[in-house]
Amino acid sequence: MDERLWYLKNSELFERLDEAVIARLEREARYRKIARGGVVYMPQEAADSVYLVLTGRVKLFHITPEGKQAVLALIDAGELFGELALLDGTPREEYAEAMESSSLLRLPREIVRDLMASQPDLALGVTRLVGLRRRRIERRLKSLLFRSNRDRLVGLLLELAEKYGKRRADGVELGVRLSHQDLASIIGSTRETVTVVLNELRNEGSLTIERRRVILKQVASLARSVDVAVPEIAPAPSPRAESPRPAGQPP
Amino acid sequence: MDERLWYLKNSELFERLDEAVIARLEREARYRKIARGGVVYMPQEAADSVYLVLTGRVKLFHITPEGKQAVLALIDAGELFGELALLDGTPREEYAEAMESSSLLRLPREIVRDLMASQPDLALGVTRLVGLRRRRIERRLKSLLFRSNRDRLVGLLLELAEKYGKRRADGVELGVRLSHQDLASIIGSTRETVTVVLNELRNEGSLTIERRRVILKQVASLARSVDVAVPEIAPAPSPRAESPRPAGQPP
């Protein structure tokens, strides 16, 4: 079983397909390696495939007329992106760029569509994926409308805690290293403001920063302060909300 | 053929199902009439069904801690809502409220899920619906991050033009009557600001307002000014982007 096959069998979306179907998918898939900062696709491009992230991390974003990035989502290893290509032939609307050196599996749109028509499980899985992300975006929309910059940042930190957080003795450590600029692009603010607010939160004792890593101290009370559900933090290893990976290591 | 059956056969999502399946759906469906301002469901409620709007219009929104509405979407006759109930058992996260006296068809979640598993067409249709709305929300997110209040309002007017616009000799008439407060709740602004900006646009000749109806004069140049695709406007009758209704009248 080669590497690509392993990854397909272990992605939440495809794992239930039977051997023969996965083999077909594997034949049609194209492996693609991208360096940090490399562009996977850009707006206006034909949306003829979906991508599975094998290793690394990909950022999806728009660019405003003034050149600012507006981040839609971060996609981690094991997750799929570009899946709106499955809906219709409309071109891409956003940029997809590797945040670090990454390897991807590119699955042609037509193949996956065929499979969806014949494998109800897969169709349901795709619906679920699209729907869960929609729910997430609707939450973000809610937290952007009418909320102060501070509340948006706190909301984002809690979201990151849910996705990347590790519980530690002294709080919850966010296992991501995002620059202030990155955070600003997600909440629609500026680098300077993020710096200031982050330091305010530190002075208030809500978080500490050790070697560029954020540790949230008061998760519950922060959540209450921005009127959001308290995130669930997995104890030991780094979890992923959308697609928990089964045990095992790639060959 | 009774009224409910007619509506099911004519909704984009269900029209391809065969007679027997539609009949089953119809047996399980519950008709529900709601007065203007009536609440269909609210956050925390069990998400045990999806709704088809037969007549009227429904507003989906969140409420911020300060009591402001943040509108997610407006749902017109012929469209479905509450469809995220099909994903999992998670409770509702938003309010659904009738903007005018409306009639709805309530379809139990379990029935529709069953059908999706056995009718690939339906599963694909739901994926498409969820996906198209996600695309729309991602566009909104983009137009909220980093954009001035004015640009957001212009963007919204163009969106409304695409969904409700009628081409006329002197421009594009928006066939919706939304109060300034409504518009503000959609773009995350205040009633006063909307009033002011709308009057600015009128003074600049970009639009006129006749008997509470907005008429856009310079659609193309407005679209350019906010860096958005020029909306396509249907010529004569009121169109709907997501679910064009086939010819015919309800019995």
Place this chain on the structure above:
DNA sequence: TGCAGGTTGTTAGCCTGTTCACAGTCTCCG
């Protein structure tokens, strides 16, 4: 027909967050 409630118009003052400009720090790669 006549008011009551919802809708629009307008302004002054305040406050949050942006822009701009520069200094200091980290870190990673050659």
Place this chain on the structure above:
DNA sequence: CGGAGACTGTGAACAGGCTAACAACCTGCA
């Protein structure tokens, strides 16, 4: 291990948008 380039910190000046407070206006229905 040293420096270049990215990242963080800080403050002054400015501006867009919000709050608050009224006035005038429609319009639907009792």
